[in-house]
Amino acid sequence: MRVVFDFGGVLFRWHPASFLARVWPHRVPDAQAGEAVAREFFQNYGGDWGAFDQGLIGMAETLDRIAARTGWPRHEVQQVADAVPGELALRTDTVALIEALRAAGRRLHYLSNMPEPYADHLERSFPLQRWFDGGVFSGRVKQSKPGAAIYELAARQFGARPEELLFLDDHPANVEAARALGWQALLFTDAAGARRELVARGLLSA
Structure with missing residues (x-):
């Protein structure tokens, strides 16, 4: 076996809710609030992030799509992506x-x-x-x-x-x-x- x-x-x-609370304290006051923001950002690993997971689109396009879809500033979306290695x-x-x-x-x-x-x-x-x-x-x-x-x-x-x-x-x-x-x-x-x-x-x- x-x-x-x-x-x-x-x-x-990998705990997206508490991760976002650390990276985006101005948007996510605590892990509980982070649950909803994580669902919107990562789309339960479907949508934009799911395509990124599958290697179908690159980092830049992923961040562009998330910013356009959510209205969050592109540089803030980049901040989350840049912080992922530290979360892991x-x-x-x-x-x-x-x-x-x-x-x-x-x-x-x-x-x-x-x-x-x-x-x-x-x-x-x-x-x-x-x-x-x-x-x-x-x-x-x-x-x-x-x-x-x-x-x-x-x-x-x-x-x-x-x-x-x-x-x-x-x-x-x-x-x-x-x-x-x-x-x-x-x-x-x-x-x-x-x-x-x-x-x-x-x-x-x-």
Whole structure:
């Protein structure tokens, strides 16, 4: 059994509401208010940002579209985009889980909705090649979760049958899509909970 990790919200911090409260305090007084602003900015990863996630449009066009759609000043939209790499801070408890799985001899991969500029940043900043046996970024394959095509592409690239893959993701729709294609999948809430599930499945020792 191979274990496949999502990145945002699993290996790296990604909480748009509190992120926007930090970056845009003049527009977002707190994380609660940030929920609505995040929905408008990221469109639940559809629309403009979804096309950016899939590598169908570049950064400049994405920001132009968001500014035109929302009426927010273009330089403020740019401020959010520029701050994303800082938001993607490493979750050290998940790193410990990855290291435990590798020590147990498990093969690991990643499958992440990630625009190409941020994928480049993660590859430059973190030892992904040491942690994983390969992975797929949406921005490089022009597909994204929860679409079936990216799961099928990932399974082929990993050289594994769907039933040989256990996927950890923090979005229910992505977990459901993986299961519908024959993958095993867990909804990730935190590393401790994921560790318990992996022990229960015999992938880690207690």
